[in-house]
Amino acid sequence: xxxxxxxxxxxxxxxxxxxxxxxxxxxxxxxxxxxxxxxxxxxxxxxxxxxxxxxxxxxxxxxxxxxxxxxxxxxxxxxxxxxxxxxxxxxxxxxxxxxxxxxxxxxxxxxxxxxxxxxxx
Numbered sequence: 001x002x003x004x005x006x007x008x009x010x011x012x013x014x015x016x017x018x019x020x021x022x023x024x025x026x027x028x029x030x031x032x033x034x035x036x037x038x039x040x041x042x043x044x045x046x047x048x049x050x051x052x053x054x055x056x057x058x059x060x061x062x063x064x065x066x067x068x069x070x071x072x073x074x075x076x077x078x079x080x081x082x083x084x085x086x087x088x089x090x091x092x093x094x095x096x097x098x099x100x101x102x103x104x105x106x107x108x109x110x111x112x113x114x115x116x117x118x119x120x121x
Contacts, residue, residue, distance in 0.1 A: 045065035046066045046068060047065050048065060048066055048120070049101070049120045050062075050064075051063070051101075051115055052115075052117040053105075053113040053115060054114055054116035055111070055112055055113045059079075059080040059081075059116065060080065061077070061078040061080065062076070062077050062078075062101060062104055062108070063075070063077075064076075064098065066094075073090070073094055073097035074088055075089045075090075075101055076089075
């Protein structure tokens with residue numbers, strides 16, 4: 001599976017040759033395979049699905065978008081209480097991106113998160 005991982009640093013993405021260090025949230029959800037950080041470019045994305053999970057009074061969004069003009073899929077995980085901890089994985093294969101979304105959703109349910117809202121394209 002070919003994927004890259006971006007970690008949102010506010011509105012600035014920094015490029016680095018070193019592997020991204022997992023955040024506390026991402027370490028629970030993402031496989032231990034290191035992914036290289038890359039700079040984000042402005043691209044128009046088309047939302048494929050968006051699931052919002054709730055645990056207590058915390059919300060977490062797991063979203064899948066297709067980058068316009070590119071054959072890439074962006075899988076993002078956004079904790080609403082601290083969007084700076086957002087994580088984005090880029091996948092070249094659509095089926096792999098949907099499978100990854102399903103795996104993350106399953107892990108969230110196992111950790112006590114419930115599906116609060118969803119949208120599909």
